Amino acid sequence: MTTRQRERERRLCVVRRAWWHDKAANRWQHFQHWKAAGDRAHFWKRRHLARGEVKAAKVNEEQIAKLGPLVHKWEGKWREADHEVRRYSKRIDELTPKPPPVPSGEGWHVPIAAWNPYRRKVANWIVREIVAAKSRGARGVVNSGLRTYSEQKYLWELFKYHGGNVAAYPGTSNHEGYVYPRGAVDWSDPQSLHGHLPPGHKLKWAESVGFADWPHFSGTGH
Secondary structure: OOHHHHHHHHHHHHHHHHHHHHHHHHHHHHHHHHHHHHHHHHHHHHHHHHHOOHHHHHHHHHHHHHHHHHHHHHHHHHHHHHHHHHHHHHHHHHHOOOOOOOOOOOOEEOOOOOOOOOOOOEEHHHHHHHHHHHHOOOOOOEEEOOOOHHHHHHHHHHHHHHOOOOOOOOOOOHHHOOOOOOOEEEEOOHHHHHHHOOOOOOOEEHHHHOOOOOOEEEOOOO
């Protein structure tokens, strides 16, 4: 099954689950109505028998006999609808794409996530920080992550000779490493990421340590 087919089936299951959910709510109301009526009949039957009112108790017995099938009928209908709701919920969970596991240990990889649309290489420890921040509501995406020496050299030359963005001298940039405290990312909405980092975070925003590089985050801020 292709990704498109899975998404199509998932949406269909969402619609069907909503339909069965409404059915279940309606059937539950019917079940509760007839159950309450049956409970009242049982109550008055006991009350009349305690008073010795056999004739009145017999009327209650007739009511109970009529209400019993209705109670069982609507309970069965409600359980059927509830089963369908649970079945479609399970299928939706199966069809919903699962987020990739958060990497552990040192190293780097290319996160397959909405916040990494350009498929940048990112240090594992930074991925963990970003995932935590995104779960708290951070906005934005990675614009730059791990770089080779030649990539850093090219960016430094742009900065030094052609007025490009701030870039460290090749060989000294945190973008060229991935073992903490080295490793760095440039983020499209740095204020949002900075504001949503978890308590005790390792990732530091350059602006917060007085380093004038607006989108830059690293273990030291430089």
